[in-house]
Amino acid sequence: MFNLKLAQLQPTAAMSKRAQPSPSTSQPLKRAKFASDQSSLKTFFGSSQRPILPPNSGVEKGRNSVPEQVRKQLNIKKIATPDIIDLTSDSEPTFRDCGSENGLSQVQVQATAAPQVGDVGGSSGVILPSRSNRPPKRLPMKNDITPLPNYQPLGVDPFVYDVQESPWPANEPAPYSFLVHALATLSGTRSRTIILNTLTNTLRTLLNWHRPSLLPSLYLLSNCLSPPYSPVELGIGSSVISKAIQHISGLTSSALRRLYNSFGDPGDVAFEAKSNVRTLVPHPPLMIVAVHDYLLKIANSKGQGAAKQKQAIVEKLLVAAKGEESRYLVRTLSLNLRVGAVRTSILTALARALVLTSQTSLGGPDRDHSLYHATSQSISSVQREKLHEKFIQAEALVKKVFVQHPNYEHIIAGLFKGGLDSLDLHVPLTVGIPLHPTLGSPTRSLYEIYERLGDLPFAAEFKYDGQRAQIHGVRGVNSGNPSVHIFSRHLEDMTTKYPDIVHLVKCIFQQQPQLQSFIIDSEIVAIDPSDGGLKSFQELSNRARKGVEMSDIKVSVCVYAFDLMYIDGEVLLAQPFRERRSLLRSHFPPFLPSDKGARLDHVESCESDAGKDAIEEFWQKAIESRSEGLMIKLLSSDTIQEDGMRKGNGKRKPLSATYEPDKRTSAWLKLKKDYVVGLGDTLDMVPIGAWHGNGRKAGWWSPVLLAVRDPRNDCLVAVCKCISGFSDSFYKEMVAYYSEGSDNCSRQPLWETDTGGFRPDVYFRPHKVWEIRGADITLSPVSLAALGLVSSSRGLSLRFPRFIKTRDDKLPEQASTTDFLAQIWKDQQGQSKATAGDADDGDLVDIEPDSEGVAGGADESDG
Template identity: 85%
Template sequence: MSIERQCIQATAAMSKRAQASPSTSQPKRAKFASDQSSLKAFFGSSPRLTPANSGAEKGRNNVTEPVRKQLNAKEIATPDIIDLTSDSEPTPGNYGSNNINGLSAAAPQVSDVGGSSGAVLPSSPNTPSRRVPMKNDIAVLPNYQPLGVDLFVYDVQENPWPVNEPAPYSFLVHALVTLSGTRSRTIILNTLTNMLRTLLNWHRPSLLPSLYLLSNCLSPPYSPVELGIGSSVISKAIQHISGLTSSALRRLYNSFGDPGDVAFEVKSNVRTLVPHPPLIIAAVYECLLKIANCKGQGAAKQKQAIVEKLLVAAKGEESRYLVRTLSLNLRVGAVRTSILTALARALVLTSQTSLGGPDRDHSPYHATSKLISLVQPLAAEGKKVPDGAREKLHEKFIQAEALVKKVFVQHPNYEHIVAGLFNGGLDNLDLHVPLTVGIPLHPALGSPTRSLDEIYDRLGDLPFAVEFKYDGQRAQIHGVRGVNNDNPSIHIFSRHLEDMTTKVSYPSDGGLKSFQELSNRARKDVEMSDIKVSVCVYAFDLMYLDGEVLLAQPFRERRSLLRSRFPPFSPSDKGAGRLDHVESCESEAGKDAIEEFWQKAVESHTEGLMIKLLSSDAMQEDGTQKGNGKRKPLSATYEPDKRTSAWLKLKKDYVVGLGDTLDMVPIGAWHGNGRKAGWWSPVLLAVRDPRNDYFVAVCKCMSGFSDLFYKEMVAHYSEGSDNCSGKPLWETNTGGFRPDVYFRPHEVWEIRGADITLSPVSLAASGLCSSSRGLSLRFPRFIKTREDKSPEQASTTDFLAQIWKDQQGKSKATAGDADDGDLVDVEPEPEWVVGGAGESDG
């Protein structure tokens, strides 16, 4: 019997967060997840290190005068030399090996990222023990070229490190330092592009680990690999190599406000007897994987030993960014979109032959060396000069960026993409890295509308379907039918592409549930006999079936295949799952039928409606179909990670006022007064600025919160914790707002408001709607915490500006690129993927 492959998107009516129950857990970052509690614990969980409890009288520190003034004499260990020459087993306090956890560092010379002068010392493992302390344990760093310069000024042929040696970690840190020092998108893209070009030219094995380290993750989002390092591990490691007490470290944190800055200050004063070989990029990444793989009894000590080895070998700025990586906060303005854009540009400037492909003069993606040589340097002060060669390269950049992003959103796996690139370059990347069952793709997204009238204004007479927007969890179901009718292999992925197969095996009694009812269900590794709250999988789209990718097919055809190949299933056994199709109505039935269906949605436990174009066509720019004048195409294809007018959403809670709620990020607060004294009220809310890669404040919010929520918010954002600071530590722009405290932007709240207004205080969307004012939200009200969204998926300034323009009577279809996301990579096999869920727009 043949093996059958199918891929369906669906929505499972599963639990979302109840309105009154706030999220005290941090949203899961891309596989660098950690259960760190607070920075008080970060620096306060270990006892003071003394010769009696340190295991050896080797961990001491020398503190600079500014820091010494903040510390008591009893908190500073006196010796300023660390003996690191022992060859015994790596245990806390023993750093004998010149390998980093078994990973050899290759280059024999070391230098300081900060550029301080000093003599280069030998680093051979056989160097005899000598009391020759290095100044601040830092030698001279190679003078790397500036990375933020124009791509055609940067000399990629210049040797950044010795030939045939692996890329040093200091080169990656050089890029991170540059990124953290600018908010210019041009400099950010130049820095990333020039860095990746250098790795492609001088050490390609470092490309993949660099992409993961830049992304602050270890693996694809659907992979179970997590760093899993607690705050106490980092705290003990820093204490052990410095000799400082927990109170001294806590005092340093209160002064600097960032664990990476504390590590840099502490480590810069530690001296070693023997210099360590430089860290290399691949070795650092492998050490992080080893930390993730430490399991069982003694895992914490094993992780601490690896962290200590890394910190001891780190020099200069390396210490700062190692700890920031371990703490899940690199604090640089580079997100996934920027990394993919830079990767595409670096590949355009890399020859096809070096990537294993034929050297073609007319490749739409790769530039020839002749074309690159014709590009003129940019004029002084940014003045533009006519440059045909640069314009041709810009066209190739645009095509390459679109290709890389398209491949990534359908196959979010850097390892597969890099392998595909090394197997022929960009020209055949989509063939080498196709959509694959077993690897989730990014979901399509819905554009908000405010009324049924607006839907008809946008779509005119074009045929469309309206579907219930279920109040549950969106899911993507992948399945492969077994050979000889064996049981199929099933995987279910969340909207964040995380594998949640063990969390969603629930049957249904046929009725829709409320938030409160659904929130009581168990979340993980559930036994069928223990199920008390039942749900159903409602399938609404099909993206792959029997080896054929269906993304380019119109929705009408995809839906027809879904209904014919996957009929509803409702067994009598309550222990078995139930499958049904999303309830829907079509525009051909007339406006009265659509109105009646809308009323049904309002009266049921749904969020509203999803409106989906059935067939591709074109519309007039003014919203009417046919006639003369300019027409814009409307495609009924499935567009991963994009918002288009082919998918619209109409929420019943927001028919009056805004057409949609906003997904906003809390970034600060004021101390409450009166009954709210002791609580945070109001809270400062922000949206994401995609141009500057930070969160920008929009408005204050003090409505919609229950007393329970206020209490839990105070606990979650307690002053002095890693989530709350009196100083602006994180990448935010508060404009004219001056909150009492600043929150770490790490969770998303759904907010409802009356309308969008111009504001003299807010800087959100400044320049998009007004040259002198930003945008703010009137009468904001908290709805619920969006556990299914990360801060990178919060509403953007562009989205805010579009709502404001719609309000002004300039209604235009919401355009293209949406929330940042990652791609999926899968290998072809007979399989199927079903999507089903409670909210069908993601």
């Protein structure tokens, strides 16, 4: 590959955090709302101007050498540079001396003044330094970089979008630039409507023009490569990405570091570094399928030399990338796309795209062919109404199938086999593929539980301090060796972490010849092998995470089973909890293998039929034990009054006791013993910034700014500062992890967060979740959390927040929400009226608390 590049790129004040829309723009590009014509997106994909070839340069005549006068003028040095990189080859790029007699492969421009930033599209040549006010000169190129295609806007109403318009040449694969066009549109808006429209139209286009690109596009949009239970991981560090960017751009390490300090986001850095690289020989465009395949190659690179292999692949991709493709390639490699497309949005868009695609082309019956070919001019209100009804039905079906069988490959295959209507028949709940677990809703007290459930029968169970586990077992063919899989709460395969539980399941199959297959929900808890006494989660966390041998096990465990979702070919999700529990107890009695390894038991429980006194005594027993508290589960489906049973009026709504995958249901209520005093529930919050500490904490981050998730705007919003609960060792770890200038810490707000009136000294990359407990929720003129939900002028804040532990089992998308915060505040007002002095003005003095806790481990139980 023949490149021209800048030796050093000095960041200037004129540099924007994002790409500049044109060479003449001097102000940073602001994130704009979606425009119907999306004309601004054209600048993302490069300029169409051809470079001006100066006379006597030797380039326009196709010569392979650079004249001596040009070499002297540009102060060209001999540097090692890659030859043309063939994306179809698996070999690593080779290098040669650019000053050899074979010709110039790359030149390096030594700037005598701070160089100016070139065109966004990178097609107008390298800007040479100029000491006058005249426009900078540009070095000519023999072959200009081909600008990316101009696609029609994706954020428009799906009824307006013309899916019949060919986005790329017919019978050709879908180009990666089309997916980048979608990602750029998503990145430029916070509107949920535009996000759904963009995803819907993107998937419709792929369904219509190149279906093999649909599956890799779903994974790339989801910022993953495979199902969550698959062991496929990129395993690529920031150093590999940085080296690849530095290698193809020719920037020095110090120049690259300055770019990181200026932009913060690796994708923006790659875009800026690549924008000043010009290729004399154009590369074929990247294709969606090829990009996904190369990412899988990166993930599968193992053993000695793997880092070098991964870097070579990254360089191949970046060399072929044009314009915005560089930005989103690196963001994909960094596992941070920075677009508002969460899983729910992708599933909703997929369902809508399927509704708008003729079902006969998918392999299913097409009941109303006219609906799929109506345009904005021809569609009637009746047709639109029918399509919206189909949207609702399809969304419910696709989401139901996915939470029971989270595998896009199987879902797409099922769609092409039988269409949308029979999707659940072709992609059923399957042993060996985890389903998303049911989650419990937090409550403040036993009083609130009776307030919610009234006289409905329920069971109170110990909430053990362990790791939630979904155990799948199926007997082998002809009664052979059973297959066992153990999945975490986040569907990660942790079978190799618990060989003793695998052995336990195989013993159960031996004890029960009639048993064929099952899926149970359980909690794995560390125990004392001598008497079965409970131990803490910290004890359990001392076990190795994978590849454990039976001889290496030092911590014994017990599997406390509490639900049964599947047994011998029968799906039990629609059965009430009373029936599921009965089947669990009859098919899986307590069991201890003869070798006294892992054991099976049922959770300790008490039913409401025993009376309130018995439930109160059981609650006290939970407080005194090593359990976290209680789980309250409705035994049978019934109805409850929306405004509470005690009020005696209002409409009644159904309350189902079925197993609801991926839902935080009101039929499961959790009551932790921490709720006895203070706030009714701990909050899962995300650290998004901090201030420099004072006094003894000088050199540490204290206080830390915490945020919750705002589902309406799909962003994190600041709530309060926290200074309590941190140990000295945790402070040191935090400073090392969030070191200034690193990828995790910046002086500028680089990430999608709303800090309201808070102004931290630095901003943290929001990817950690902490469990926080406070005294109560108060109105605040500084916080914007839940603004409009409880007050039109004030948000909500947390008084006296205290760090409990890091939640490694949770993602920022699973943090507590502003709705949850508002509900706690409303419940709190029902018990006691807030006073004016309770308002938190956001000021927090960094004083030394009486005692500081120690950072705990991850709680992988139902959070």
